[in-house]
Amino acid sequence: MLAATKTKWLLGGxxxxxxxxxxxxxxxxxxxxxxxxxxxxKMPGVIMATVPPELKSVIREKFKNSGPESKSExxxxxxxxxxxxxxxxxxxxxxxxxxxxLEVELMELEQTASNMLSRAHRKIxxxxxxxxxxxxxxxxEGWREMGPPKH
Numbered sequence: 001m002l003a004a005t006k007t008k009w010l011l012g013g014x015x016x017x018x019x020x021x022x023x024x025x026x027x028x029x030x031x032x033x034x035x036x037x038x039x040x041x042k043m044p045g046v047i048m049a050t051v052p053p054e055l056k057s058v059i060r061e062k063f064k065n066s067g068p069e070s071k072s073e074x075x076x077x078x079x080x081x082x083x084x085x086x087x088x089x090x091x092x093x094x095x096x097x098x099x100x101x102l103e104v105e106l107m108e109l110e111q112t113a114s115n116m117l118s119r120a121h122r123k124i125x126x127x128x129x130x131x132x133x134x135x136x137x138x139x140x141e142g143w144r145e146m147g148p149p150k151h
Contacts, residue, residue: 050142
């Protein structure tokens with residue numbers, strides 16, 4: 001009985017963790033956070049939300065100049081995420097329900113999400129290496145402002 005309860009809690013924790021990770025990735029790559037930054041109708045992703053107004057054009061241009069291989073890599077990861085999400089949905093809806101299958105699908109989705117996040121981190125580091133020290137300082141302030149409110 002205790003093992004079954006523990007398994008349910010672990011499975012629940014995995015699902016919650018995965019949802020939070022997907023929410024973050026969706027905001028970064030989809031740019032759909034309904035937040036106070038940006039204009040209605042075209043919300044920036046989380047990464048662009050960290051960029052102060054005076055740097056937005058510089059950073060945006062650097063993302064655009066990443067080249068077609070970067071765009072194709074991003075698109076491939078997005079397609080993989082979509083596929084993995086569908087597999088999780090299938091595992092959730094399956095009858096009879098198989099918790100082990102769901103756990104495997106969730107772990108695979110988590111790995112793909114992690115790959116997307118790693119790609120974003122690499123792109124941030126690449127762009128930061130091309131900025132002046134003053135531009136990096138300005139961008140750092142944007143990252144700090146995204147943190148928890150200071151009381």
